[in-house]
Amino acid sequence: DAMVIQNPRYQVTQFGKPVTLSCSQTLNHNVMYWYQQKSSQAPKLLFHYYDKDFNNEADTPDNFQSRRPNTSFCFLDIRSPGLGDAAMYLCATSGGRGRSYEQYFGPGTRLTVT
Amino acid sequence: GENVEQHPSTLSVQEGDSAVIKCTYSDSASNYFPWYKQELGKGPQLIIDIRSNVGEKKDQRIAVTLNKTAKHFSLHITETQPEDSAVYFCAASPSFGNEKLTFGTGTRLTIIP
Numbered sequence: 001d002a003m004v005i006q007n008p009r010y011q012v013t014q015f016g017k018p019v020t021l022s023c024s025q026t027l028n029h030n031v032m033y034w035y036q037q038k039s040s041q042a043p044k045l046l047f048h049y050y051d052k053d054f055n056n057e058a059d060t061p062d063n064f065q066s067r068r069p070n071t072s073f074c075f076l077d078i079r080s081p082g083l084g085d086a087a088m089y090l091c092a093t094s095g096g097r098g099r100s101y102e103q104y105f106g107p108g109t110r111l112t113v114t
Numbered sequence: 115g116e117n118v119e120q121h122p123s124t125l126s127v128q129e130g131d132s133a134v135i136k137c138t139y140s141d142s143a144s145n146y147f148p149w150y151k152q153e154l155g156k157g158p159q160l161i162i163d164i165r166s167n168v169g170e171k172k173d174q175r176i177a178v179t180l181n182k183t184a185k186h187f188s189l190h191i192t193e194t195q196p197e198d199s200a201v202y203f204c205a206a207s208p209s210f211g212n213e214k215l216t217f218g219t220g221t222r223l224t225i226i227p
Contacts, residue, residue: 004157042203042217043158090157101146101207103215105157 003027004106006091012112013081021076021109023091030096032074033103034066037088049074050096078111086113116141118206120218127194128226135221137204138186144206147187148215149178152201161202162189191223199225 005024013019023032031050035043047056049068063085065077078085091106117140127133137147145166150158164171164178164187171178175194180187191198201222205215 006157040220042219045214048214092157102148102160102163104160105150108155108157110155 004091004093004104006089006106006109008109009107010110010112012114013078014114015082016080019078019081019111021078021089021091021111023074023076023106024072025091025093025104026072027093027095027104028071029093029104030071031094032068033092033094034064034074034076035090035092037090037108039087043090046076081111081113083113086111116144116206116208116216118204118216118218120204120221122221123219124222124224126224126226129194129196131194133189133191133194133198133223133225135189135202135204135223136186137188137206137218138184139206139216140185141206141208142182142185143208144216146207147178147180148205148207149176149189150203150205150217152203152220154200158203194225196225196227199223 007022033048034046037043045057046060046064047066063079068074088108088110090108092103094103120137148163149161151161152158162173162176162178164180175192177190201220203220204218207215
């Protein structure tokens, strides 16, 4: 089945130790998104890629970076995690203009910072 | 930018009864309105969506209505079942969902057996 896959599902990192979360998709979608979701809150968009074009949200901290080496994969890099970065990180995809407009979410990676 | 308000924040409904969740939005350019269901520890799942050229859409026990004049849209779940218990998010997008969604704050729905 076509899907959005996130690895790992649970990640523990130490304060200040860089961490990378990964997302892959088999939907061949043009757009990939990264959201941060804290407990009992709505998902908050960090950035998205339309193909190779990177679109950063104005309030996304510089501590968060992203890479999309190809259509299928997208990575979220947190350069120096702080305790406030503990959250669920959600990857999503959508088809892009002229294609399906629904956003499909992966199962998320829960990040713990110790 | 867009602002989406969602009410209520929590809702308890007896099994078999109906549940209604309401959202309002601020940007008249928004024209795509999806609803997501999120179960504990999982990613949001799209359950139904509506575009601005449609006033109502139904899929089995779930329906969404849209009032563009008043800038509000609602989710209706009939004949509720225990598996409907989850957090529900509404969202709005100025394009047809190809770029950014603005989410509501979520409604925790509990179905009482």
